[in-house]
Amino acid sequence: xxxxxxxxxxxxxxxxxxxxxxxxxxxxxxxxxxxxxxxxxxxxxxxxxxxxxxxxxxxxxxxxxxxxxxxxxxxxxxxxxxxxxxxxxxxxxxxxxxxxxxxxxxxxxxxxxxxxxxxxxxxxxxxxxxxxxxxxxxxxxxxxxxxx
Amino acid sequence: xxxxxxxxxxxxxxxxxxxxxxxxxxxxxxxxxxxxxxxxxxxxxxxxxxxxxxxxxxxxxxxxxxxxxxxxxxxxxxxxxxxxxxxxxxxxxxxxxxxxxxxxxxxxxxxxxxxxxxxxxxxxxxxxxxxxxxxxxxxxxxxxxxxxxxxxxxxxxxxxxxxxxxxxxxxxxxxxxxxxxxxx
Numbered sequence: 001x002x003x004x005x006x007x008x009x010x011x012x013x014x015x016x017x018x019x020x021x022x023x024x025x026x027x028x029x030x031x032x033x034x035x036x037x038x039x040x041x042x043x044x045x046x047x048x049x050x051x052x053x054x055x056x057x058x059x060x061x062x063x064x065x066x067x068x069x070x071x072x073x074x075x076x077x078x079x080x081x082x083x084x085x086x087x088x089x090x091x092x093x094x095x096x097x098x099x100x101x102x103x104x105x106x107x108x109x110x111x112x113x114x115x116x117x118x119x120x121x122x123x124x125x126x127x128x129x130x131x132x133x134x135x136x137x138x139x140x141x142x143x144x145x146x147x148x
Numbered sequence: 149x150x151x152x153x154x155x156x157x158x159x160x161x162x163x164x165x166x167x168x169x170x171x172x173x174x175x176x177x178x179x180x181x182x183x184x185x186x187x188x189x190x191x192x193x194x195x196x197x198x199x200x201x202x203x204x205x206x207x208x209x210x211x212x213x214x215x216x217x218x219x220x221x222x223x224x225x226x227x228x229x230x231x232x233x234x235x236x237x238x239x240x241x242x243x244x245x246x247x248x249x250x251x252x253x254x255x256x257x258x259x260x261x262x263x264x265x266x267x268x269x270x271x272x273x274x275x276x277x278x279x280x281x282x283x284x285x286x287x288x289x290x291x292x293x294x295x296x297x298x299x300x301x302x303x304x305x306x307x308x309x310x311x312x313x314x315x316x317x318x319x320x321x322x323x324x325x326x327x328x329x330x331x332x
Contacts (some may be wrong), residue, residue, distance in 0.1 A: 001325075002325075004318070004321045005318065006316075007321055009297075015299065016216065017217065042328050043324070043328070045328075045332060046327045046328045046330060047296050049277055049280065049327065049331055050292045050293060050296040050327070051265070051296060051297050052265070052274065053274075053277050053278065053289075053293070053296065054269070054293040054296070054297030054298070055210075055262075055265065055266050056266075057293070058209070058297070059202060059203075059206060059266065061169075062172070062202045062205060062206070063202060064203065065173070066173070066201075067179075069176040069177070072173070072176075072177060073176055073177070074177050074178075074179075074180040074181050074184075075181055076181055077181030077182045077185050077252075078252070079185070079252035080253050094280055094296075108241065135233075
């Protein structure tokens with residue numbers, strides 16, 4: 001029959017309370033001592049049974065407690081991930097990029113300004129292809145609903 | 149603000165580790181709304197939200213009982229992450245696409261393997277387990293459950309039951325040997 005000290009040693013192993021040296025010795029003993037190894041296996045099986053039983057009991061207790069907790073109410077929930085934060089996270093880098101680009105564009109022409117003789121001026125031309133009808137004073141269609 | 153939030157979380161974890169049920173009530177009051185929103189806006193019903201909350205509490209309890217438990221994330225984030233993982237796996241189980249889950253919080257990677265143990269425990273073998281435990285008697289059930297499931301140290305169990313540490317050690321040993329003989 002296994003001794004109480006050995007049971008406590010197995011418990012400490014299962015609860016991960018052994019020092020590295022104790023753990024090494026324990027594992028060596030499991031390899032060398034067949035009877036001890038058998039006891040360890042039986043003990044682990046019994047612990048599994050205790051835990052299974054206790055976990056079901058725990059869940060039953062929770063189920064019993066829930067109606068009581070519900071009657072006490074709960075705090076209304078507001079998500080931590082709010083859209084304002086997300087928008088700010090997008091907007092601020094975009095703003096920084098925009099400002100940087102603007103500064104770059106302002107600085108760039110002064111450094112690489114082409115000679116004056118190559119400068120071309122764009123003359124405003126009359127758009128002959130425009131399909132927009134010209135609005136003339138006294139045009140009766142302006143401001144009127146087309147369905148009328 | 150963050151500091152006070154953190155210390156409140158730590159306080160709740162200490163209380164949960166001690167098996168204080170009122171800490172769970174406090175967590176329900178603070179965070180059930182979040183779990184409810186997660187589930188009900190992703191195709192779930194109120195009953196689903198209740199179930200996911202209960203199971204999340206179980207996984208959270210299993211995680212924080214572990215002596216190695218360390219998390220830099222707030223309790224709210226951990227609970228949200230657990231609920232999210234459980235709800236996704238529940239939707240998969242029902243054959244629905246988990247893409248429908250909406251995210252309202254940041255989430256971290258969490259281990260929900262204890263939930264698989266729970267599902268196994270609810271399986272076919274539970275009747276046999278229950279029978280074995282009934283034969284053991286209430287005193288044995290309590291001491292084994294406190295030590296192996298709730299991970300309470302022997303001296304804490306002794307203090308809570310007004311017994312000596314040696315009495316609890318001996319009782320635990322006898323009960324365990326009895327259980328081993330039964331499950332054979």
